[in-house]
Amino acid sequence: MSKGLNRILLYIGVIVVICFTVAPLLWAFVVSVSPATELSTLARQWLPRQMTFDNYVQVLSLSDNADTFKNSLLNSFIVAGSTTFLALIFGSFGAYAFARLRFRFKDRLSVIFLFTQMVPSIAIALPLYLIFKNIGLLDTKTSLTLANLSFTLPFIIWMMRAFFGSIPKELEEAAFIDGLGRFGALFRIILPISAPGLFAIGVFAYLNTWNEFNTALVLTGSDQSKTMPVVINEFLGRFSVDYGLMASSGIIGLLPPVLLALVFQRYLVDGMTSGAVKG
Amino acid sequence: MINKAAREMSSPKKMISEKKMISEPKFALLLLLPTIVILLGLLLYPFLYSIYLAFVNLNLTKPWIGTKFVGLENFATVLKDNEFWLSMLTTFYFTVFNVAASMVIGLAAALLFNTKFRFRGLARSLLLIPWAMPGVVNAMLWQTMLHPNYGLVNGLLLKLGLISDPINWLSDPKLALASVITAQLWTSFPFVALMYLAALQSIPYDLIEAGKIDGAGTFRIFTHIIVKLLVPVTLVLLVLRTIDSFRTFDLIFAMTKGGPANATELAGVYLYKQGFMFSNFGVGSAGSYVLTAFILVFVILYMRILRQRDDH
Numbered sequence: 153m154s155k156g157l158n159r160i161l162l163y164i165g166v167i168v169v170i171c172f173t174v175a176p177l178l179w180a181f182v183v184s185v186s187p188a189t190e191l192s193t194l195a196r197q198w199l200p201r202q203m204t205f206d207n208y209v210q211v212l213s214l215s216d217n218a219d220t221f222k223n224s225l226l227n228s229f230i231v232a233g234s235t236t237f238l239a240l241i242f243g244s245f246g247a248y249a250f251a252r253l254r255f256r257f258k259d260r261l262s263v264i265f266l267f268t269q270m271v272p273s274i275a276i277a278l279p280l281y282l283i284f285k286n287i288g289l290l291d292t293k294t295s296l297t298l299a300n301l302s303f304t305l306p307f308i309i310w311m312m313r314a315f316f317g318s319i320p321k322e323l324e325e326a327a328f329i330d331g332l333g334r335f336g337a338l339f340r341i342i343l344p345i346s347a348p349g350l351f352a353i354g355v356f357a358y359l360n361t362w363n364e365f366n367t368a369l370v371l372t373g374s375d376q377s378k379t380m381p382v383v384i385n386e387f388l389g390r391f392s393v394d395y396g397l398m399a400s401s402g403i404i405g406l407l408p409p410v411l412l413a414l415v416f417q418r419y420l421v422d423g424m425t426s427g428a429v430k431g
Numbered sequence: 432m433i434n435k436a437a438r439e440m441s442s443p444k445k446m447i448s449e450k451k452m453i454s455e456p457k458f459a460l461l462l463l464l465p466t467i468v469i470l471l472g473l474l475l476y477p478f479l480y481s482i483y484l485a486f487v488n489l490n491l492t493k494p495w496i497g498t499k500f501v502g503l504e505n506f507a508t509v510l511k512d513n514e515f516w517l518s519m520l521t522t523f524y525f526t527v528f529n530v531a532a533s534m535v536i537g538l539a540a541a542l543l544f545n546t547k548f549r550f551r552g553l554a555r556s557l558l559l560i561p562w563a564m565p566g567v568v569n570a571m572l573w574q575t576m577l578h579p580n581y582g583l584v585n586g587l588l589l590k591l592g593l594i595s596d597p598i599n600w601l602s603d604p605k606l607a608l609a610s611v612i613t614a615q616l617w618t619s620f621p622f623v624a625l626m627y628l629a630a631l632q633s634i635p636y637d638l639i640e641a642g643k644i645d646g647a648g649t650f651r652i653f654t655h656i657i658v659k660l661l662v663p664v665t666l667v668l669l670v671l672r673t674i675d676s677f678r679t680f681d682l683i684f685a686m687t688k689g690g691p692a693n694a695t696e697l698a699g700v701y702l703y704k705q706g707f708m709f710s711n712f713g714v715g716s717a718g719s720y721v722l723t724a725f726i727l728v729f730v731i732l733y734m735r736i737l738r739q740r741d742d743h
Contacts, residue, residue, distance in 0.1 A: 165543045166554060169536075173557050176572035176617065179583045183575050195586025242469070245462035255456040261463075268474055270726045272678045274702045275719030278712055279477035279484060302473035305466050334458050363565040365681035366699075370707065385567040385685050388574075395581055402571035406564060413563035417556055420563075424622070425629035 177406075184208070184399035191395060207400035211387065223375040224383035225408070231293050231379060232361040235300040239308050240354050244346070246305070247312035248338060252324070265306040273303070277370040284371060291373040299371060300361045308357055311423065315349045316342070348419075355416045356423035362409055380405060484716040491710050505713035506721075515718060517693060518701035519725070521608065525697055526676040528612050529619065533672055534665070536616065537623025544624065545631045555628070558621040566618075566681030573614035574686060577601055604694035607687060611695050615682055619675065623668055630664040631657070670733045677726050698722045 183191070184207050186200035194200060212218050249255070250262060280299055281290070289295040319342065327337035343350075365381040372378045384405035391397035413420060453461075485506065488499045509515050544555055564572070576583050577600035588594045600610045634657065642652045680699040683689060689696030689704070702722065706715030 162543060162546055162548060165539070166548060169540045169543060170554055170557060172617070173561055173621070175583065176576050177560065180572050180575050183581065191581050195581055195583060196590060198583075198586070242465040246466040249459040249462040253455040253459040253462075255459040258459075265470075267727070267730075268470065270674050270730055271474075271478070271723055272680075272699055272702075272719060272726065274680065274699045274706070274715075275481065275723055276474065276477050278702075278706045278715050278719065279481040280473070281707075282484070282489075282712070283477060283480060298469070298473055302469055305469060309466065328452070333452050335453075338462075359563055363563075365566055365684075366703075369684075381565045381567050381681065384565065384571075385681075388567065388571050388685060395575060395578065398571060399575055402568045402575075405571075406568045409563045409565060410560050413559045414556060417559050420559065421625055421629065425626060 180399045180402055183395055184403050186396060188394070188396055207396040208404070211391075211397055211401045211404065217387075220375055220378070220383055220386075221404070224378050224380045227293060227377055228362055228380040228408070231296050231300065232358050234293075234297050235304055235361045236354050236358040238297075238301055239304040239357055240350055242301075243305055243308035243353075244312055244343060244350060245338075246309045248316050248342065250309060250313045251316035252321075265309060268302075268306045269310075273366040276302075277367050280367070281370050290371060291377050293377050296368060296371050296377060296379070299367045300364055303364070303367075304357050304361060307360075308353060311353050311356070312350070315346065315353070319346065349422070352419040352423035354423075355412070355419045359409055359412060359420070362412070380408065481716040481719065484712050485720060487713060489712045491712070501713065505717035508714050509718040509721060512714075514693060514696070515698075515701060515721075518689075518696045518698045519722070521694070521696055522677060522698045524608065525612060525615070525679065526673060529615050529676045530669065530672045532612070532616050533619040533623050534668065537620040537668075538627050538661075540620065540624040541627030541631060545628060555625075558624055560621075561618045562621040562625070564618050566679075567685040569614055569618050570682050570685035573610065573617070574601070577610055601687060602691050604692045607691055607694045611683060611686055614686065615676070615679060618682075619672065623672065626664055626668055627661065630661055634660050666733070666736065670730065673729055673733070674726065677722075677729070 182194065182199065185203045185205060186194055187202060187204050187206070190197075190200045190202070212221065250258065276299075280295075284290045284295045323341055323345070324337045327341045332340060362379075363381060364379075365385070368379045368382050369385070372382055384401060387401035387405075388398055391401060486500060486502060488501045488504075490496050490498075540558070544551065544558075548554075561569075575581065577585075579585060579597040579599050579602075582600070584600065585594070585597045589597070598606065600606050638656055639652055642656050647655065678699060679697055680703070683695055683697050683700050684703070687695045689700040698718075699722075702715050702718050705711045705718060
């Protein structure tokens, strides 16, 4: 009897959590496919009498919208991709040093790394804007990649450090016995067997960079460097009176990161928990 | 395995002695060099540059005036600005409520999702969606949820008869902060839930079995065994969630721009306005130092707690 009751309470709890999780998504979708004439009655009916994809067509067919949108997709892809690539290479080197090697200032350096994660991005965005303006790199994908790299690196090192720490030391010792030096041990043994873990952390970093908004807002100015969140924010502003258009541009904007998250969910969960739970 | 095989195969002569290899500190320096260069150039240099900015009067719109050293004037302007202190207070409320709510709901969701039920895998996957949401899209989702006429929230409340007139969630200064906290909660509780889930799954089943054999009930097992094992991940989550809340910008910027009547203006939004809307780079830089100092105090406090725990 009490077991049955527990079961019911469990399902109620699960349903409440799931409703809270999916309601905003479903609602934005409903708004985006409703004809403008039905919006005023929608909140009480929950579903439109007719479905229409006009809003999506309109968001993507206005020619400058379509170009801006396509470019931003490409920009985000390039910026997030190159940031992740570089961060994984430099980050795995750094993390290995922290996990395995003894050197001076190690503790102090790791406190500094931790500190970089706490500085509010606006504190760095203000001077970065002026610096990049002075060297003529404002509104380029290069400057955005560099800025993102500086945010991502300390974070990646922190996560990977725990990961490298969990690899048995005997592996390196065996490599040394085999005649491999430190470089050999790292490149031929440690990095290859760490590939799945590195991939997990990479997916995590990619998503973080893809969603980064504050720095992108400050450093970008035209279609050649604006990333997706910046463009979506502009769309939201431009369509703020037309809820259907606003909702559909938001739905378009959420598709890439959400699809990425769902496809790589196993890796993401591994990546996000590797630093904190296992370490 | 590899180790054993390697030892059997290799002759001792081939082994490079530790002394012949590049020394550990040198190797560490080589490995860390790219990171150090990047952080020096893109974090430390901007950070120092903003110290300079905080002490001068830089006018981007009228460059012919030139920059003028103004001493502590920018700091004085910030510290005397009521709007700044109001934004700090708003940030504080935002952080406290957001961290508390996301921890409680995240833990509850993790405990629920850790039990066996149908579609459990699917339910867990759903959690990843809000977590992966860009802040600006999150802002849009909750704008549609909370719209006075088209929003689902008012629709539901009206239908249930809990309210008789639509509520203006985002244009009423008293409700706006609660609204953005809810939107932020929606995107932040899944991370807490997923971290707790991972921690719960790493609890050895034997331990709970042993508790049961000792005659402990479900409640006692929870309070005595599980809670204790969740302490480390809880502390990590507290630090991460606090920093995250303190730095929130995109959600507010896209959702309310800090309004109505500055009710949702977090410190980050205030600083952005000073720097990029009013071109007060000096005031913005000075303010960002004050904000960073506040965050630092929080973090040092947390680290103290963490260290104390390690000592036990």
